[in-house]
Amino acid sequence: MTQQLPSAVVDRPVVGSYANYAAAQRAVDFLSDNKFPVEHIAIIGSDLRMVETVLGRLTRGRAALAGLGTGAWFGLLIGLLLSVFAQGPHSVLVLILSGILYGAAFGAIAGFVGHALTGGRHDFSSRSQIVAARYDVVADTEVAEEAKNMLIKLDWREG
Structure with a gap:
């Protein structure tokens, strides 16, 4: 509509x-x-x-790498939120680094699996805009x- x-x-x-x-x-x-x-x-x-600009080929590796980056940022956010309740500078650092590492790992897995599930229907990255x-x-x-x-x-x- x-x-x-x-x-x-x-x-x-x-x-x-x-x-x-x-x-x-x-x-x-x-x-x-x-x-x-x-x-x-x-x-x-x-x-x-609508104009869709193709930025490049999207492989499973690139999808995993993009997921890794996004997951690391999300993990950093979670680590910072949890560090509010930490009992010292050492535990703050451990929480932040753990958040980054776990977030990066889960993000990479999610990016890889998500791209694999497309079955090759959208093997490129692009940016869309309305002009x-x-x-x-x-x-x-x-x-x-x-x-x-x-x-x-x-x-x-x-x-």
Whole structure:
């Protein structure tokens, strides 16, 4: 089920349209720097698409290594929490190191087994992000003309 934006957001006039988010953000920053009431502004991304960037091949060894790192951090956290109740500096060190070692071991096993259970269906690591083809800066009707005029000045400056 897709969620609809409130018509109060969508029906506002476009005061600037940009090819990337950084440019739209720069426009809103310009308005803010010039004391424009930016609470009347929104940035709307249009024509969304999901881009998955493949980072590399994922083997069982790499999955185990990633699990080892995650497990070590989790073990450190558990070791630090348990060390609050320790009775001396030696036992604090033992608890922290034990937490790291056990966490790393369990994390490596979990990473290896988890990847093995996929049966080779997803043998690569990747990063997903949602990107828009266009970013529109919109404003409430009562301040739209002022915003548009200010953004024309920004275009003159950068153009």
